[in-house]
Amino acid sequence: MTDLTREGIKATVGEEMVKVTVDGQEFEAPKGQMLIQAAQNHGTYIPRFCWHPRMRPVGMCRMCLVEMETPKGRVLITACTNPVADGMVIDTKSEVAKKAQEGVLEFLLINHPLDCPVCDRGGECPLQDHTIAYGPGESRFVEEKRHFEKPIKISDLVYLDRERCILCARCTRFSDEVSGDPLIEFLDRGNFTQINTFPDQPFASYFSGNTVQICPVGALTSKAYRFRARPWDLVSIESTCPHCTTGDRITVQASQNEVLRFLGVDAEATNWSWLSDKCRFGFEFIESPDRLTSPMIRQEDGSFTEATWTEALELVASRFTEIRDAGKGLAVLGGARGTNEDAYALAKFAREVLSTNNIDCQLDDGLDPQFLAATADRARISDLDSARTILVWGPDLKEEHPTLYLRVRHAVQEKGARLVLIHPWRNGLDDRATHKLTYRPGSGAALLTRLQSEEGEVATALAEGPLVALLGRTGYGEDGRLAEAVAAHVRSLGGKLLPLARRSNVYGALDMGLAPSLAPGRATTDNPGKNAAQILEGLAEGSILGLLMVGSDPVRDVPNGELARQALEQARFVVALDQFLTDSSRLADVVLPVEGFAEKEGSVTNVEGRVQKVNRVVPGPGQSRPDWSILDDLSDRMGRSINLVSAEAIAKEIATEVPAYVGVTWDMLDAEKDGVVVPLPEATQPLVYLPADTPGKSFSGELVLHYARTMFDDGVLMRHGPSLEHLAPGAVAILNFDDARRLGLSDGDQADIKTSQGSARLTVRIDPSMNHGLVYVPFNQPGIPSLGSDPVVTVTKA
């Protein structure tokens, strides 16, 4: 069933099976599936350039011409635009089909330069491979090829060589259909057709790197990988992306022990081969020269000196033992960026060795850890594909959960789901929203009450299931309990939900018990400890003396950065396990270098509770060690051994000891392409958390702050990657025209933004789409102090 719409050919693949014969082999395929896909599923590869399994077909390159038998004789058809039909007989290798394929290749090579030896794509190039497999061997074309300036920079990350382009439209279709920011197009159609941007409007898409991956020639190349390696020199190992919580599958490629590239893997459960630019180019930190290579101890004057592991660990063990035995408080912050095995080791270390429940892997992120880890009616990402209504009331997915953003776009655009989008301001999904509601942070509870009681379009849409809700905090000013109250409402409507948090492996860390109220395996603790905000307060006022930070940078990463700074300065003894000296670890007494992503093996858990493997590709720098090994060593020195011998042994311990993870082995994860969702059928989850309908505090002020994350910021992993470090948008304060006028501000003025927890001097931008009484400031921008989580704000002209 082909539906010819404005948007092109859309096949509706149904349940019904039809019989097709390809090259003499008869098989059954679902009616409506494109011939090229059906043939491939049954072992016949039909050559193609423009067709991509995750995009609509266009039939532009003509490479997939095959012969079909019809009552009127045999005809050539494009396998990518023709769905299978009952009784279809296809020949992909007939003389005519072969001649057609040769002809297409000869035609494509008219203008394509034969510069494979110096082309980045050489060795992994579909055009090169197809030319060898299906090409005519020689060309009759003796005239001059087209010439363009090469290459041109179409964005900060992507270069375009128009001479190599074969005009397959994969990149333009991706940016239009998939990512929704069509900033590149065919220009000058005719003899000089070329892909290009509008003058002075670069291809500034958060997803631009995908076009490099899907380009079937060397026309699009990335700044980070250009001329770095030849594909045959690369070691490729599959792993899971270390950046966002979707758990995107990637291939990590390295040459000579240096990670050079991440590629997206087409995993049905998660990312469908797509990656955001933050994920794709966020590998450079691994090879950063700023990585810590040896333990360091801070001296009286504040400088660090390198130490041996023995010196450093002895010092840490004696000081922590002293504080612990004196009955003074100890606390642990972090652990969300490592593996489940490291998180398990940390939880065990904290509870058994440090004797504390003051553990938090979230840095004042606002959502209840029990809600995140163990909510009732938790959805799967794939539920979005069959949803009738999708509710997004949380962070801007495009900024914070980029591949979920793509999945929601797809569900709405291609599957006809209705999107109810609730956000304080502009949002990446605005153009696909069926209903968009805006509100000022602080009045979310009132809006929810209205939705619960009122009859109206939105309420009607929500009532019509299947309903899937993506819920979280829209910004730091919002009470985390609002998302829970929304979740309770969604549950009352029979919907499913995904509570959204950031920090790559936060769900795995929570499942391993890195929260004050959680024990390993999604169970409650008897004696809950303090959360991140309380730990920082405790340190600042002296009720907690010692702190262990594990891959966390509270000074830059909690909304109230000033409190974090005071806490670290006041603390008696601070130890940091980190890859870098951060604004926080600089204040530690001892800094221990750890192995990071791609340097250790383990498992991680994503937003839907899916456990997947991360793998070791390169060795860690210098004397760096995995977290678990450092913690085990310390536990011995503190006289309470936690007895860990390897990450794999920890995995085995988890698979037997941790309730929700019972039965999850590395062998299973290596065998299952998409990992497994915990708990497995044979396991039980002790805690099923029912979201509470208590939407938290409401407040109002003349102006409230919408303080939210952007994809690129001053995060540690980005700060140490040359491709990404300049992409942070920078701090501004965005106001409505009327508010700006009332405050005597005009566009470009400097203004002092003050909350009860912090202040900053920022450039004012006026945006007519901003709500009245709202100020937007992006979180964690380079060189700007944090403003805290109190949303009541004053703005005065500087």
Add this chain to the structure above:
Amino acid sequence: MSEWSEAVQERARAIVAQYPQRRSAVMPLLFLAMAQDGYLTEAGMIEVAEWTGITPAQVAAVATFYTMYKREPVGKYLVSCCTSISCMLLGSDQVMHALEEEAGALHGQVDAEGLIGVEHAECLGACGGAPAVQVNYELIEGVTPDKARQLVQWLRKARPETVNTDELQQLFGGTTSFEWAIKEEVGAVGPYPAFESFGSTAPVSADGTES
């Protein structure tokens, strides 16, 4: 945020309202943008992008395909000479040459003063009256090289605000495809087609016809 005058915005709104989806209005709006600046500027394309809700790159993709969207100044009078087969057989090469020589501008160029642009065009649909020439898309049939020279001289001297096919035909034309035609009441006011909804038309003046 529009740079266009209120009257032009009113026209743009009317154009957009004709279509079920606003992106469909991109082509008429591009002519409207041309009518503002005399040719299609980058600012004009950005303006059209805002009106249609698509990106400037998508607008440029349309604008760069069609030869009638001029992205360089083409003068006040764009003279297009058909060089397709019927016209070519009846001497359009000589007509084109005469136009180029008289105007002092080759194909795709504008004369020194920036008044007259010359181009050769594909079939203008007037094979029965070949060779055919257009001034601002107003048609003249049966043009000879001499008449072509006179046409350029007249444009330079009379500088009419409006050009109109009936007048031009009378002054510089010859054989026509048909002996009858509906009288054209309006003429074109610039190097873009005369469409009332774009405001690129004006009534023919009674006294502007003398050479």
